[in-house]
Amino acid sequence: xxxxxxxxxxxxxxxxxxxQLRVVEDVSFSVGEGEFVAIVGPSGCGKSTLMSIVAxxxxxxxxxxxxxxVERMRPDSRGILISQLGSVFPWLSVQQNLMFGLDxxxxxxNADLAxxxxxxxxxxxxxxxYPHELSGGMLKRVELARAxxxxxxxxxxxxxxxxxxxxxxxxxxxxxxxxLAEERHTVLLITHDVEEAIxxxxxxxxxxxxxxxxxxxxxxKIPHPRKLxxxxxxxxxxxxxxxxxxxxxx
Amino acid sequence: xxxxxxxxxxxLLLSLLIAAWWLVVAVGGSAIFPTPxxxxxxxxxxxxxxxxxxxxxxxxxxxxxxxxxxxxxAVPLGLWMGWIRGAxxxxxxxxxxxxxxxxxxxIPIAILWFGVGNASPIYLIFISSVFPMVVQTTSGVxxxxxxxxxxxxxxxxxxxxxxxxxxxxxxxxxxxxxMRIGLGVAWLVVVAAEMIALRSGLGFLIIDSRNAGNxxxxxxxxxIIIGLIxxxxxxxxxxxxxxxTVRWRYAHQD
Numbered sequence: 327x328x329x330x331x332x333x334x335x336x337x338x339x340x341x342x343x344x345x346q347l348r349v350v351e352d353v354s355f356s357v358g359e360g361e362f363v364a365i366v367g368p369s370g371c372g373k374s375t376l377m378s379i380v381a382x383x384x385x386x387x388x389x390x391x392x393x394x395x396v397e398r399m400r401p402d403s404r405g406i407l408i409s410q411l412g413s414v415f416p417w418l419s420v421q422q423n424l425m426f427g428l429d430x431x432x433x434x435x436n437a438d439l440a441x442x443x444x445x446x447x448x449x450x451x452x453x454x455x456y457p458h459e460l461s462g463g464m465l466k467r468v469e470l471a472r473a474x475x476x477x478x479x480x481x482x483x484x485x486x487x488x489x490x491x492x493x494x495x496x497x498x499x500x501x502x503x504x505x506l507a508e509e510r511h512t513v514l515l516i517t518h519d520v521e522e523a524i525x526x527x528x529x530x531x532x533x534x535x536x537x538x539x540x541x542x543x544x545x546x547k548i549p550h551p552r553k554l555x556x557x558x559x560x561x562x563x564x565x566x567x568x569x570x571x572x573x574x575x576x
Numbered sequence: 577x578x579x580x581x582x583x584x585x586x587x588l589l590l591s592l593l594i595a596a597w598w599l600v601v602a603v604g605g606s607a608i609f610p611t612p613x614x615x616x617x618x619x620x621x622x623x624x625x626x627x628x629x630x631x632x633x634x635x636x637x638x639x640x641x642x643x644x645x646x647x648x649x650a651v652p653l654g655l656w657m658g659w660i661r662g663a664x665x666x667x668x669x670x671x672x673x674x675x676x677x678x679x680x681x682x683i684p685i686a687i688l689w690f691g692v693g694n695a696s697p698i699y700l701i702f703i704s705s706v707f708p709m710v711v712q713t714t715s716g717v718x719x720x721x722x723x724x725x726x727x728x729x730x731x732x733x734x735x736x737x738x739x740x741x742x743x744x745x746x747x748x749x750x751x752x753x754x755m756r757i758g759l760g761v762a763w764l765v766v767v768a769a770e771m772i773a774l775r776s777g778l779g780f781l782i783i784d785s786r787n788a789g790n791x792x793x794x795x796x797x798x799x800i801i802i803g804l805i806x807x808x809x810x811x812x813x814x815x816x817x818x819x820x821t822v823r824w825r826y827a828h829q830d
Contacts, residue, residue, distance in 0.1 A: 429737075
């Protein structure tokens with residue numbers, strides 16, 4: 327597998343009143359092309375900071391982020407970030423949101439493409455709705471469709487489904503896997519939800535508490551669709567939770 | 577039906593106040609203070625001789641011109657100050673000093689610069705409504721959530737698209753709030769300005785009615801008309817809040 331994303335000794339700290347707060351400490355890992363890697367870690371461990379660095383929004387203090395072997399300096403539409411709060415523009419309709427990142431060609435062609443992706447994520451009939459008229463799950467679909475429509479090579483997902491209720495969370499995982507089966511994106515997922523990570527990813531990295539470092543790695547070799555209740559999945563879940571310092575008997 | 581039911585207590589209170597006013601004047605037997613009925617006949621008199629429409633038209637024209645000039649200046653200026661740090665640091669302290677100066681305090685200078693014609697009140701309206709709109713627009717830009725700017729950056733859109741599709745729509749609700757405040761202040765100020773020097777307008781009507789023979793029925797008629805028109809102007813501004821592209825910001829309209 328060709329390497330798509332490579333992090334080399336990434337470090338990041340923030341200045342505070344009490345001096346330097348180390349947030350990300352010497353993180354190195356790589357993600358292969360078309361691979362789905364999930365990063366799990368305790369809350370406040372610096373996961374989001376790490377994601378912002380990988381996606382190009384903030385610069386690391388030292389170390390480097392390579393995408394296709396080239397150092398990433400700033401974000402671009404080859405890798406789209408989807409975050410927990412979402413960034414669907416509330417002042418644009420669903421269709422206008424989907425067309426936001428499309429610049430080329432005619433308006434009609436863009437609109438067709440937007441409607442096609444709206445259809446893929448199950449938003450058919452809502453093209454002219456405004457975000458405040460939609461539910462949380464629908465908003466996530468808009469967000470996902472808006473990312474997919476620009477045909478990115480990488481999806482950076484930072485707690486994408488955390489704000490949803492458990493049922494919708496599960497449903498969105500299914501949708502995501504279904505879409506990924508059709509369009510092979512490289513995905514980097516950050517989550518605090520171990521179950522979500524092993525449900526979706528090919529590989530799971532466990533981060534330590536702040537300052538974040540990669541503490542353990544797990545391959546998930548179970549084919550999709552995965553059953554959360556299967557013994558292998560349960561075993562993996564317990565192992566990762568243990569790594570995170572959560573014993574199930576507690 | 578529900579709306580009528582909700583308006584009922586307010587209407588009831590209003591009727592009670594008018595009744596109390598009537599009673600007090602009737603019992604007290606004031607020679608100058610009018611009864612509500614005298615205010616009504618006074619208003620009818622003003623309508624009959626056509627002067628009421630002239631005064632209203634004059635006041636609205638001054639507010640319209642001054643307010644539009646203020647919008648034209650304040651919105652681009654506010655966007656610029658909000659976006660460019662240096663512009664904000666340079667201009668904001670000056671605006672913060674000018675802003676608390678009551679427009680009434682500007683009246684002598686307005687007369688000095690613009691004489692006693694229409695230009696003076698227009699200038700005063702401009703001065704009074706431009707600052708709240710600049711401040712609202714600037715703070716609107718400052719409070720755009722980072723996630724939206726990041727998204728725009730992520731999709732790699734042009735500066736033009738960033739402004740027209742993200743920055744301006746994000747700030748629009750705040751601009752409308754600024755316009756509501758600005759127009760409210762403008763309406764307050766035009767009446768005050770007209771009391772000083774002019775030959776027409778609702779402010780002039782009030783002062784002239786008092787000076788020309790203590791016509792307090794017309795004074796109160798003028799006051800009530802000012803209130804009603806102010807309410808109407810605010811209603812017009814609130815219509816803007818119903819626009820689809822800004823409704824996300826006003827939770828009460830859900």
